[in-house]
Amino acid sequence: MNKDVRHRQLVFTVKDRCRMCFTCVRECPAKAIKIINCQAEVVSERCIGCGNCVKVCSQGAKKFLETSDAVNELLTDGNNPIAILAPSFPAEFKELSDPKSIAGMIRALGFEKVIEVSFGADLVAKEYSSILKNKEGKSYISSDCPAIVRYIEYYHPKLVDVLAPVVSPMTATARMLRKMYDADTRVIFIGPCIAKKAESQEIDEAITFKELRALFEEKGIAEDKSDGRGFDEPASGKGAIFPISRGLLQSTDHKDDICEGNVLVAEGKENFKEAIKEFENGMIRDQHLELLCCDGCIMGPGLSCSGKKFERTLRVRNYAKDKLRELDTEKWDKDIERFSTLDLSREFHPEGKSVASPKDEEILSILKNMGKELDSDHLNCGACGYETCREHAMAIYEGLAEDEMCLPYTIEKLHRSVDELNSSNEQLANAQQALRHSEKLAHMGQLSAGIAHELNNPLGVITMYSNILKDEAKKDDPVYQDLELIVEQTERCKKIVSGLLNFARKNQVNLEETDMGKFLKDSMNSIIQAGNIKIGFTVNTDSRMAAIDQDQMMQVLTNLEKNAVESMPEGGRMEITLDGDDENIQISISDSGSGITGENMDKLFTPFFTTKEVGKGTGLGLPLVYGIVKMHKGKISVDSNADAEKGNTGTTFTITLPRGL
Numbered sequence: 001m002n003k004d005v006r007h008r009q010l011v012f013t014v015k016d017r018c019r020m021c022f023t024c025v026r027e028c029p030a031k032a033i034k035i036i037n038c039q040a041e042v043v044s045e046r047c048i049g050c051g052n053c054v055k056v057c058s059q060g061a062k063k064f065l066e067t068s069d070a071v072n073e074l075l076t077d078g079n080n081p082i083a084i085l086a087p088s089f090p091a092e093f094k095e096l097s098d099p100k101s102i103a104g105m106i107r108a109l110g111f112e113k114v115i116e117v118s119f120g121a122d123l124v125a126k127e128y129s130s131i132l133k134n135k136e137g138k139s140y141i142s143s144d145c146p147a148i149v150r151y152i153e154y155y156h157p158k159l160v161d162v163l164a165p166v167v168s169p170m171t172a173t174a175r176m177l178r179k180m181y182d183a184d185t186r187v188i189f190i191g192p193c194i195a196k197k198a199e200s201q202e203i204d205e206a207i208t209f210k211e212l213r214a215l216f217e218e219k220g221i222a223e224d225k226s227d228g229r230g231f232d233e234p235a236s237g238k239g240a241i242f243p244i245s246r247g248l249l250q251s252t253d254h255k256d257d258i259c260e261g262n263v264l265v266a267e268g269k270e271n272f273k274e275a276i277k278e279f280e281n282g283m284i285r286d287q288h289l290e291l292l293c294c295d296g297c298i299m300g301p302g303l304s305c306s307g308k309k310f311e312r313t314l315r316v317r318n319y320a321k322d323k324l325r326e327l328d329t330e331k332w333d334k335d336i337e338r339f340s341t342l343d344l345s346r347e348f349h350p351e352g353k354s355v356a357s358p359k360d361e362e363i364l365s366i367l368k369n370m371g372k373e374l375d376s377d378h379l380n381c382g383a384c385g386y387e388t389c390r391e392h393a394m395a396i397y398e399g400l401a402e403d404e405m406c407l408p409y410t411i412e413k414l415h416r417s418v419d420e421l422n423s424s425n426e427q428l429a430n431a432q433q434a435l436r437h438s439e440k441l442a443h444m445g446q447l448s449a450g451i452a453h454e455l456n457n458p459l460g461v462i463t464m465y466s467n468i469l470k471d472e473a474k475k476d477d478p479v480y481q482d483l484e485l486i487v488e489q490t491e492r493c494k495k496i497v498s499g500l501l502n503f504a505r506k507n508q509v510n511l512e513e514t515d516m517g518k519f520l521k522d523s524m525n526s527i528i529q530a531g532n533i534k535i536g537f538t539v540n541t542d543s544r545m546a547a548i549d550q551d552q553m554m555q556v557l558t559n560l561e562k563n564a565v566e567s568m569p570e571g572g573r574m575e576i577t578l579d580g581d582d583e584n585i586q587i588s589i590s591d592s593g594s595g596i597t598g599e600n601m602d603k604l605f606t607p608f609f610t611t612k613e614v615g616k617g618t619g620l621g622l623p624l625v626y627g628i629v630k631m632h633k634g635k636i637s638v639d640s641n642a643d644a645e646k647g648n649t650g651t652t653f654t655i656t657l658p659r660g661l
Contacts, residue, residue, distance in 0.1 A: 005197070005198050005199075005200070005201050005203075006198055006201070007198075008065060008197060008198045009042070009044040009047070009065065010044075010047060010049040010051075010064055010065050010194050010195065010197055010198055011042045011047055011049070011051065011053060011054060011062055011063070011064050011065070011194070012042060012062070012063050012064075012065070013039070013040060013041050013042055013061055013062060013063075014060065014061050014062075014063055015039055015041075015061075017059045017060055017061035018039050018040050018059065018061040019059050019061070020038045020039075020040075021058075021059075022035075022040070022383070022384060022385035022405060023053075023056050023057065023058075023385070024040050024052075024053035024056065024057055024061075024062060024385075025040065025384070025385025025386070025401075025405075026382065026385040026386075027052040027053055027055075027056045027269065028050075028052060028053055028269075029048070029050060029052065029151065029269040029270075029272070029273055029293070030046055030047065030048045030050075030151060030154065030155065030353075031046070031386075031395065031400060032044075032046035032047040032048070033053065033385070033400070034399070034400045034401075035400065035401050035402050035405055036402075038402065038404060038405075040061070042062070043400070045353065046154065046353050048147045048150040048151045048154065048195065048293070049146065049147055049150060049193075049194050049195030049197070049198055050147040050151075050194070050195060050269070050293045050294070050301070051064060051147075051193075051194040051195070051294075051300065051301025051302070052269055052293075052301070054194070054301045055301045055305070064194045064197075064208070064301065064302075065194070065197055066207075066211055067197060067205050067206065067207055067211070068207050068211040068214060068215055070205050071188055071205050071207055071211075071215070072215075074186055074188065074204060074205060075109060075110035075111070076110070079184075079186050080111075080112035080186075081110075081111055081112065081185075081186035081187065081188050081204065082111060082112055082113045082114070082115060082177055082181075082185060082186065082187055082188070083106050083107075083111040083113070083114045083115070083188050083189075083190055084114075084115045084116075084117050084120070084170065084173045084174065084177070084187060084188070084189050084190070085102070085103070085106070085114060085115070085116055085117060085190050085191070085231075086117050086170070086189070086190065086191030086192060086193075086243065086297065087116060087117055087118035087121060087169075087236070087239060087240045087241070087242050087243050087297075087316070087320075088191065088192045088209075088243035088297045088298050088300070088303070088312075088316060089102055089190075089191075089209065090312075090315045090316050090318075090319040091192075091243070091298040091303065091307060091312035091313075091315055091316050092192070092209040092213075092303050092304060092307070093209075094307075094311075094315055096223055097223065098223075099319050100230040100231060101223050101226040101228070101230075102114075102226075103226070103229065103230055103231045103232070104225070104226025104227040104228055104229055104230075105216060105221050105222070105223065105225060105226050106190070106212070107227060107229075108219070108221045108225045108226070108227070109215055109216075109219060109221065111188070113232040114231055114232055115173060115177065115231065115232055115233075115234075116231050116235070116236045116239075116240070117169050117170055117173045117189070117191070117239075118169070118236035118237075118239035118240040118242060119173060119176070119234050119235065119236035119237075119239060119335070120168075120169035120170065120171075120172035120173030120174075120176060120239070121169035121172075121236065121239025121240075121242040121251060122236055122237050122238065122239040122251070122332075122336060123169075123172045123176065123336070123339055123342065123344060124144065124166055124167065124168070124169050124172050124239075124344060125238065125239060125242075125248065125251035126336070126340075127164075127166045127344050128142070128164065128166060128248060128251075131164055131166070131288070132262070132263065132288060137286075138162070139162065139262075139279075139285060139286060139287055139288050139289070140162055140163070140164040140288050140289075141159065141162055141163050141164065141276070141279070141288075141289045141291060142164055142248060142288075142289060142290045142291055143163045143164045143165070143166060143168070143346070143348070144166075144168045144169060144242075144248060145168075145195075145291060145292050145293050146168065146193065146195035146196055146198070146199035147193075147195040147293035147294075148272060148291045148292070148293050149163060149199075149348065150195065151272075151273075151276075151293070152276065152348075153348060153349060153350055153351050154351055154352065154353040154354075155352075155353060155354055156276055156280055157350030157351065157352045158280070158350075159276065159279070159280055160348045160349075160350045162279075163348050165345050165346055165347070165348075166344055166345065166346065167200075167344050167345070167346045168199065168200075169239065169242060170189050170191070170196060170199065170200070170203065170206075171199070171200045171202050171203070171346070172342070172344050173187075174187045174189075174200070174202045174203055175202065175342055175343065175344070176234075176339050176342060179339070179342060186204045187202075187203055187204055188203075188204060188205050188206070188207065189203050189205070189206040189207075190206075190207055190208075190209065190212050191206070191208065191209065191297070191300070191302060192208065192209055192243070192294075192297050192298070192299075192300030192301070192302040192303045193206075193208070193294075193297065193300045193301070193302055194208065194300075194301050194302055195293075208300075208301075208302025208303075209302050209303050209304070210302055210303070210304065211302075213304070233335070234332070234335040235323075235327060235328070235331070235332060235335075236323070236332075237323075237324060237327055237329075237332050238250065238251045238320070238324065239251055240316070240319060240320035240323050240324075241316065241317065241320045242297070243296060243297030243298050243316060244296050244297075244298060244313050244316050244317065245265065245267060245292075245295075245296050245313070246265050246290070247296070247297075248290050262286070262287055262288055263287065263288045263289075263290055264284060264287045264288070264289055264290070265289075265290045265291075266289065266290075266291050266292075267291070267292040267293075267294065267295050267296055268292075268293075268294070268295050269293065272291045272292065272293060275289055275291060276289075276291070295309060296309070296313070298312040298313060298316060299312070357394075358394060358397040362397060363390060363393045363394060363397065366393040366396050366397060366403070367389060367390070367393050369403060370389075370393075370403050370406050370409040371409055371412060372389055372409075377389075378390070379408055381407065381408070383405075383406070383407035383408075384401065384405040384406050384407065385401075385405065386401070389406070392405065392406060430637070433602075455493070456494075459490055459493050459494050462486070462490050463487065463490045463491070463494070466483055466486045466487045466490060467487060469483050470483040470484060470487060509548075509549035509552060509631050509632060510549050510551075511547040511548060511549060511660060512547065512548065512549070512550055513545055513546075513547055514545065514546060514547070514548050514550060515544050515545060516544045516545070516546050516548075516578055516580075516585055516587070517539050517544040517578060518544075519548075519550070519553070519554075519557075520537065520557065520576055520578060520587065521537065522554075523554055523557035523558055523561060524537070524561065524576065526554070526558050527558060527561045527562055527565060530565060530571070532568075532570070532571030532572075533565060533568055533571055533572055533573070533574060534572075534573045534574070535573075535574050535575075535576070536573065536574070536575045536576070537575075537576050537577075538575070538576070538577045538578070539577075539578045540577065540578065540579045540580075541578060541579055541580035541581075541585075543580060543582075543659075544578065544580075544585075545659070546580075546585040546657060546658075546659045546660065547659065547660035548632060548657065548660075549628075549631075549632070552628045552631070552632075553628065553632070555624065555625075555628060556624075556625045556628050556629060556655070557587075557589075559621040559622070559624065559625050560589045560625060560653050561574070561576075561589060562621075563621065563622075564589055564590075564591035564593065564651070565591075567591050567593025567594055567595075567651065568591055568592060568593040568594075572591060572592035572593060572650075573591070573592050574589070574590065574591050574592075575588070575589075575590040575591075576588070576589055576590075577590075580659070582659075583658065583659060584656050584657065584658055584659060585656075585657050585658075585659055586654060586655070586656050586657075587654070587655045587657075588652055588653070588654045588655075589652070589653045590650060590651070590652040590653075591650050591651055591652075592648065592649070592650045593649065593650055593651060594642060594649055595640045595641050595642030595643075595649040595650055595651055596638070596640040596642055596651055597642045598642075601638065601640065604622050604638060605622050605623050605625075605626040629655055629657070632657050632658075632660075633657075633658055633660075634655060634656055634657040634658065635655070635656045636653065636654070636655050636656075637653075637654045637656075638651065638652070638653055638654075639651070639652045639654070640652070
């Protein structure tokens with residue numbers, strides 16, 4: 001016999017099949033699923049072996065312990081083991097023309113005898129009948145379902161003393177066989193339940209109906225290989241209806257009257273938990289509980305997945321009806337009497353698995369990390385597998401869950417990541433654009449410097465001789481006016497050349513600590529303020545000081561302010577704003593002018609590019625601004641809208657400079 005059977009790991013995870021749907025978490029009544037790196041793993045020491053996770057996993061990521069190899073070894077060791085078959089078998093093998101032929105098929109595998117566990121159910125039913133008729137007023141919880149027993153031992157250990165002290169039909173059948181034959185008789189259980197594999201050390205091995213089917217297929221055994229003998233004795237009676245809803249109650253012949261009965265029946269993972277909770281709280285303590293973890297044994301995890309509950313119920317009921325009609329009741333009474341002294345008692349072992357409840361502040365901290373600070377943030381959507389956000393937080397505290405299991409939290413986190421990625425992409429694009437500007441301007445600077453140096457000398461000669469001729473000419477002479485125009489245009493050319501040189505050379509900056517608020521106001525005084533243009537000035541920082549080259553930065557500001565005014569010939573508003581933090585100072589100059597079209601945005605800082613009329617601009621102002629800002633190790637950016645359909649038109653230049661203090 002397997003001496004370590006109670007500590008078997010019954011369910012496993014096939015990790016490469018897990019798809020993070022958390023269905024197993026939602027369906028596990030014991031919450032014995034631990035999420036590690038978004039992979040669902042079964043916590044063996046918490047698992048009650050109900051197999052719900054196996055039934056609901058559409059990807060086959062949950063597998064139960066298969067023991068058919070161990071059974072094959074028992075079949076070949078020469079000890080002629082006996083198979084005991086659970087009464088739910090008609091629900092599984094519906095293809096058989098005669099349900100009893102299953103016995104001959106099992107014998108064909110190598111079993112000496114095949115006994116129906118339903119006779120053990122008959123014996124157990126008599127014990128339950130005595131319990132239900134007791135006059136002591138004590139209520140009991142049925143103990144025939146091993147998953148229920150383990151759940152109470154693990155999570156409600158205070159209720160262990162109210163578990164009916166009666167073995168299950170499986171164990172009762174094993175004890176009966178060893179009394180009939182020999183203490184060393186090998187007994188193999190075949191049924192619908194995974195938890196049976198770890199229920200009792202009195203069973204040598206247990207396999208499911210699924211495993212039995214696999215053995216039939218492996219050995220090539222079909223109904224036509226059955227020997228036609230049916231089941232070996234003793235024959236069973238009403239125990240055949242044990243696996244269906246209220247089957248235990250019906251087997252005891254106890255009065256099942258809604259008004260007068262004292263037994264409550266609950267089956268299914270939610271119902272049995274609620275019944276136990278209410279029983280423990282004293283709300284239904286005067287009632288006996290008949291509990292099944294599955295929706296009846298006919299829906300156990302060891303059956304094929306395709307069966308329907310009510311069809312299976314009907315097949316088991318019809319089999320039991322036929323069986324009772326053919327039953328030799330006189331012989332059955334003798335068999336029951338024969339084993340009336342058989343010890344059917346058992347003990348239970350409380351093994352509390354619940355951990356200490358966390359403090360409220362610990363739960364609130366976990367919820368806060370998931371963005372659930374207010375009660376209205378608790379959606380209780382169940383997507384994580386837990387009924388409430390608080391239950392999820394408690395599971396995180398216990399190390400069973402992760403915050404990423406919360407779908408709303410994960411979606412919000414994904415949105416933030418996307419926003420951060422978009423921001424990073426935008427910053428990268430701006431950096432690439434700035435690099436292209438810098439490379440282009442560097443080449444333009446070299447070209448401009450060469451041109452400026454070559455033009456300076458001939459322009460100086462032209463200016464000198466034009467002035468000499470102008471001095472010799474009379475003012476009323478038409479030639480004087482022509483010479484005056486030559487001198488004027490030559491001076492304009494010299495200014496352009498001077499601008500080219502300023503753009504081309506990297507002048508050193510002479511930094512001075514400056515009150516930027518006062519400095520900006522001074523820059524506004526240096527421009528012509530038209531009456532139809534309103535100017536606003538806002539300071540949003542308490543620290544106004546920065547180190548700048550005042551002369552060069554004044555050129556920057558007056559250039560931008562002048563451009564802003566000129567962009568609003570019909571009037572408008574210019575806003576100058578000063579912002580800053582501990583490291584940088586930021587200046588924004590906005591206007592409500594016509595804006596800059598998209599095709600011109602990339603050309604703004606290119607020398608000689610201008611949108612002004614011929615003769616009204618050299619196209620060197622913004623390149624000069626760009627160069628001075630870069631010499632200050634700062635950044636300049638432009639945001640503009642020239643399409644009135646998209647909103648208010650206008651342009652904003654933003655300069656960011658290090659404080660450099």
